[in-house]
Amino acid sequence: MVNNKYEQLNDLIDQYLNSFEIVKTNDGTNITLELKKDDLIEICSLLKNTDALNFSMLIDVCGVDYLHYGIGDWETTKATASGYSRAVQQNTIIPDPDEKYQEKRFAVIYHLLSIDKNWRIRLKTFTGSENPPIVQSVTGIWNSADWFEREAFDLFGIYFDGHPDLRRILTDYGFIGHPFRKDFPLAGNLEVFHDDLEQKVKYRPVSITTRPTVPKVIRKKKNS
Amino acid sequence: MADSGNLTLNFGPQHPAAHGVLRLIMEMDGEVIHRIDPHVGLLHRGTEKLAETKPYNHSIGYMDRLDYISMMCSEHAYVLAIEKLLDVQPPIRAQYIRVMFDEITRILNHLLWLGCHGLDIGAMALFLYCFREREDLMDCYEAVSGSRMHATYYRPGGVYRDLPEEMPKYKANQFISKSKVKKLNYNREGTLLDFIADFTERFPSKVDEYEALLTDNRIWKQRTVNIGVVEPERAIELGFSGPMLRGSGVEWDLRRKEPYEVYDLLDFKIPIGLNGDCYDRYLVRVEEMRQSNLIIQQCVAWLNKNPGPVIIEDNRLTPPKRDLMKHDMESLIYHFKLFSEGYSVPEGEIYFPVESPKGEFGVYIVSDGANKPYRLKVRAPSFAHLAAINEMVKGHMLADVVSVLGTLDLVFGELDR
Numbered sequence: 343m344v345n346n347k348y349e350q351l352n353d354l355i356d357q358y359l360n361s362f363e364i365v366k367t368n369d370g371t372n373i374t375l376e377l378k379k380d381d382l383i384e385i386c387s388l389l390k391n392t393d394a395l396n397f398s399m400l401i402d403v404c405g406v407d408y409l410h411y412g413i414g415d416w417e418t419t420k421a422t423a424s425g426y427s428r429a430v431q432q433n434t435i436i437p438d439p440d441e442k443y444q445e446k447r448f449a450v451i452y453h454l455l456s457i458d459k460n461w462r463i464r465l466k467t468f469t470g471s472e473n474p475p476i477v478q479s480v481t482g483i484w485n486s487a488d489w490f491e492r493e494a495f496d497l498f499g500i501y502f503d504g505h506p507d508l509r510r511i512l513t514d515y516g517f518i519g520h521p522f523r524k525d526f527p528l529a530g531n532l533e534v535f536h537d538d539l540e541q542k543v544k545y546r547p548v549s550i551t552t553r554p555t556v557p558k559v560i561r562k563k564k565n566s
Numbered sequence: 567m568a569d570s571g572n573l574t575l576n577f578g579p580q581h582p583a584a585h586g587v588l589r590l591i592m593e594m595d596g597e598v599i600h601r602i603d604p605h606v607g608l609l610h611r612g613t614e615k616l617a618e619t620k621p622y623n624h625s626i627g628y629m630d631r632l633d634y635i636s637m638m639c640s641e642h643a644y645v646l647a648i649e650k651l652l653d654v655q656p657p658i659r660a661q662y663i664r665v666m667f668d669e670i671t672r673i674l675n676h677l678l679w680l681g682c683h684g685l686d687i688g689a690m691a692l693f694l695y696c697f698r699e700r701e702d703l704m705d706c707y708e709a710v711s712g713s714r715m716h717a718t719y720y721r722p723g724g725v726y727r728d729l730p731e732e733m734p735k736y737k738a739n740q741f742i743s744k745s746k747v748k749k750l751n752y753n754r755e756g757t758l759l760d761f762i763a764d765f766t767e768r769f770p771s772k773v774d775e776y777e778a779l780l781t782d783n784r785i786w787k788q789r790t791v792n793i794g795v796v797e798p799e800r801a802i803e804l805g806f807s808g809p810m811l812r813g814s815g816v817e818w819d820l821r822r823k824e825p826y827e828v829y830d831l832l833d834f835k836i837p838i839g840l841n842g843d844c845y846d847r848y849l850v851r852v853e854e855m856r857q858s859n860l861i862i863q864q865c866v867a868w869l870n871k872n873p874g875p876v877i878i879e880d881n882r883l884t885p886p887k888r889d890l891m892k893h894d895m896e897s898l899i900y901h902f903k904l905f906s907e908g909y910s911v912p913e914g915e916i917y918f919p920v921e922s923p924k925g926e927f928g929v930y931i932v933s934d935g936a937n938k939p940y941r942l943k944v945r946a947p948s949f950a951h952l953a954a955i956n957e958m959v960k961g962h963m964l965a966d967v968v969s970v971l972g973t974l975d976l977v978f979g980e981l982d983r
Contacts, residue, residue: 372916398802401919402928402945412934453917453930453945457802457816460823464917486805489953512607512982522615556621560936561910 348373351461354394359385374464382467383478389454389463390483397454397463400484403491405498406449409524415557441473448475448500469500479505497522528552572600575964579608583686583968586978588952590967597963602956609982617942621908622648622722625942630716632944633980636675637707638667639922640944640980641720646826647918647929648722651911654883659874660724661827666762666865667710667719668920669858673769674703675923675975676855680776683848683972687789692779699772702765709733709758723884724877729758729869759866766863773855780848790844794958794970797842804957805950808925809854810974813839813847820921834861844973851975854923883909908937917945924948924975946980 348371355366355375362385365376377385389397445468452465469475479502480487491502492511499520502508510517519526529552532545575592578584587608593601613632617625629644630637642664649656656664681696704714709730711717719726733754738747753764780786796806801814811818819836821829837853839846877884885904886897913935919928925947932941951974959970 369914374915400805401926402917402930402943404930404943404945406932406941411940414936451930451943453928457818462917464915484805485803486950486953489949493949510607512610514607521612528615528619552619554619556624556907556937558936558938559907559910560934562935 347459347461351395351459351463355463358388358392358395371462372464373462374466376466376468379467379469379477382465383480383483385465386452386480386483389465396456396458398457399455400480400486400490401453401455401462402451403453403480403487403494404451405494405500405522406451407498407522407524408444408446408449412560414560415554442471443469443473443475445471447471448498450477450494450500452480474499474501476501476503478503479508481505496520499523577967579605583971585682585971585976587982588971588976588978590955592964592967594964597965599959599962599964599967602959602967604952604955606952606978607982609978611983613983614942614944617939619938621937622911622939623908625939626720627716627718630718631979632946632983633922633924633927633977634715635678635977636671636923637715637717638664638671638719639675639920640927641718642668643918643920643922643927643929645720645722646920647916647931648911650916650918651914651931651933652722652883652909653912654723654878654880656724656878657875658828659728659869659872660876662865662868662872663725663729663876664720665827665829665832666862666869667706669861669865670703670706670762672858672923673855673862674700676851676858677703679851679923679972679975680848683975684780686968686972688785689779689783692776695772695775695779699769702761705733706758706762706765709761721877721884723880724875726877728876731757733758733761759870762862763866766859766866769859770856773852773859777852781852787845789965789969790848790973792841793844793962793966794973795841795843796954796958800957801842804954806925806954807947807950808921808923809847809850810925810947810951812837813850814842815839820919820926824919826918826920832861832864834858844969847973910935910937911939919945922947924977924980925951927980944980944983946983948974948976948978948981952976952981 352368352373355373359375362381363378367374389395448469450467450469454463454465467477469477477500479491481491482504488507489511491505492507492509494500495502495508496510496512497520513521519531521530529548529550531548533548534543534545536542537544573594575594577590577592579587579589589605589608591603591605592599613628617628626641626644629640633640677696677700681693684692707717708714711719711726733756735754736742736747736750738744753761796814798814798816801811801816806814807818815838817836817838822836834857837850837857839850881897881900881904886900891897891901911933913933915930915932917928917930919926926945927947928945930943930945931939934940955970955974959967962970
């Protein structure tokens with residue numbers, strides 16, 4: 343029964359969105375539309391305002407940084423002479439403010455829900471090579487996007503054009519950098535401490551080093 | 567008289583009614599709120615980033631610490647998302663156990679909410695009564711997982727272990743006499759399921775007691791009726807879920823609409839409100855406690871009749887039996903591999919929502935085929951709810967902010983992540 347519903351949705355998507363350039367992945371109940379960021383607003387209003395689709399609710403907006411996607415810490419196909427300690431080497435990149443990003447570095451993911459039709463869909467759009475990354479804001483379509491976009495801006499540095507109040511939300515007042523980017527170190531850059539002489543709280547570079555205890559290992563499923 | 571203009575007032579972050587660490591900047595005209603700007607993130611710990619650096623199983627415990635009032639429900643979403651990616655199905659007994667503990671968690675959450683909401687508005691005694699019942703449910707958590715709050719009990723593939731055959735008992739000492747202990751232990755002589763069954767017998771009358779204190783209470787109604795009204799269209803527009811959405815009259819419950827585990831086999835009702843004010847949301851949550859109680863009774867009855875495995879026996883995913891590991895080489899290898907490297911999850915992405923007591927708690931995982939999630943995003947219901955506070959309290963009095971904050975049922979562990 344559930345699958346019928348999503349087959350119907352799949353057909354409706356083909357019907358209504360055939361004029362757009364989209365890449366659709368569908369494994370039954372889990373439909374993802376990868377769309378060009380220029381089409382975002384048009385497609386979103388279409389998804390919301392078409393009665394047959396009726397995506398009345400925006401559940402979530404989040405960013406993803408694809409910088410290290412598919413890169414493991416540890417080569418597992420060959421035997422390793424140097425063993426476990428190799429995992430401690432992390433592929434850290436020092437951010438460069440003028441850097442042009444890879445085409446598929448930052449993505450913004452939207453999860454939509456239709457209360458009436460009881461189905462969900464995921465939209466995905468890459469921000470392209472622009473620095474800073476920027477996409478159109480969907481706050482005009484769904485009001486709930488407000489804080490979710492602020493969060494994506496705070497954590498990934500993705501700008502949302504047309505957002506009424508794009509401020510940081512989760513990090514500290516005066517925070518520098520965007521912590522969920524893959525090139526941002528896990529332990530951060532600055533730590534706070536109390537200066538006993540000056541009697542105030544100050545910042546200094548972090549004094550701890552991150553030591554991953556378990557390396558990231560990618561294993562492809564064997565043909566069993 | 568000179569116009570004094572608007573007053574800007576700071577509320578929190580350390581205020582008992584702020585439910586943790588919420589800072590509100592309020593622009594007020596006299597005692598009337600014009601605009602509220604919530605400052606959140608004071609409890610931001612970067613859980614999602616931490617989870618990206620750890621094998622999947624290491625993060626189950628972090629999920630408890632997100633919404634630290636409804637611990638197992640957050641675990642549930644995470645575990646279900648992993649199971650969906652791995653394409654494994656837990657044994658039916660495990661599903662019933664999870665559903666039972668989800669509902670126990672729902673009662674735990676609503677009891678704390680009711681107690682604190684009452685306390686904020688001025689009903690002191692209620693808080694003590696609610697915590698009395700919470701204590702018994704905490705004991706269930708402890709009996710099953712060894713921990714009163716942060717259980718880490720659910721696993722991809724089932725639950726960590728089967729329900730215990732006996733409950734921990736009080737012991738006599740210099741302060742508690744033997745006769746007192748006997749009285750305290752009267753419902754702890756049987757199994758955990760007997761203890762829970764006894765609780766579900768007692769609980770409806772306790773809910774009646776809370777309702778006797780509040781439902782027709784003049785002060786309670788003056789503080790909650792017509793406060794923070796949200797129209798159903800606005801509730802949908804603002805991304806509300808759970809009791810916040812149902813309080814506005816939208817019949818939407820993931821347990822019914824997108825049933826996971828065994829919810830489609832269980833019999834329960836979805837209460838909805840009419841006016842979308844604080845009072846209706848109170849009524850919805852109280853009724854949800856009664857419905858959860860019924861679900862627990864059905865689960866207890868099923869679990870008593872149907873013994874069986876509670877976790878799948880796939881050693882790539884779950885640890886081998888301890889005694890087997892001692893003399894079986896293969897089990898030892900699996901054990902080592904699981905506890906050092908973990909398991910790799912096939913490439914893909916999944917969003918899995920569950921109906922947590924506060925609303926739709928969803929986990930979005932992007933996997934690149936590694937033993938750690940590439941990206942983990944936690945969709946916290948409170949986040950969307952707090953974002954709407956400006957709209958909900960505009961034009962209300964300062965004292966109503968406390969009522970609205972209470973009705974939102976915020977927990978900053980999940981809001982700030």
